[in-house]
Amino acid sequence: GAGVSQSPSNKVTEKGKDVELRCDPISGHTALYWYRQSLGQGLEFLIYFQGNSAPDKSGLPSDRFSAERTGGSVSTLTIQRTQQEDSAVYLCASSLDWSDLYGYTFGSGTRLTVV
């Protein structure tokens, strides 16, 4: 596609429910990143996928968070048993590869609210 597409744009969920957030990167981009921004905080790195390599999961805040990337394209971030502190804007970005300085493109994000 022409840009990075994320869905849904907004999600309100009850505490304890599971949610899935979707990211569709730019076609041909092998690197895909998930970030989140909690209120008043900077963008926090969550997870990075590069091609068929094992993902860098070092930023995932707890084992309730997981992500997968099917066929090297679409990625899904899953949050199990959501907590109120999971409320944030979740951003996805993609680039040609990790060294690509100029093609790092963000989606418009998913605003998650846990009530």
Add this chain to the structure above:
Amino acid sequence: ILNVEQSPQSLHVQEGDSTNFTCSFPSSNFYALHWYRWETAKSPEALFVMTLNGDEKKKGRISATLNTKEGYSYLYIKGSQPEDSATYLCAFRARNNNDMRFGAGTRLTVKP
């Protein structure tokens, strides 16, 4: 730990004022420094990528400088306009790191 700090956290200026923000980052293992502009409900938009010490970039009324030895970058906006209102993010990339580490941003509000 890759600490990226931005100041001020927020800034209110009048239309026509010039302003600047600071981004500080680790001075070792530098690869690149990015500036983004992020409007509410939109995607962060890339402004500049800076890779060399002493780099200066300019885009219209916005410019940026880079000092990798001391670990800081300044973003300048000349003659601020209401449409410049946004959060300005800087992001640091270290060599052999897969991702960008972002600061918390500076939220700029320009009053007409």
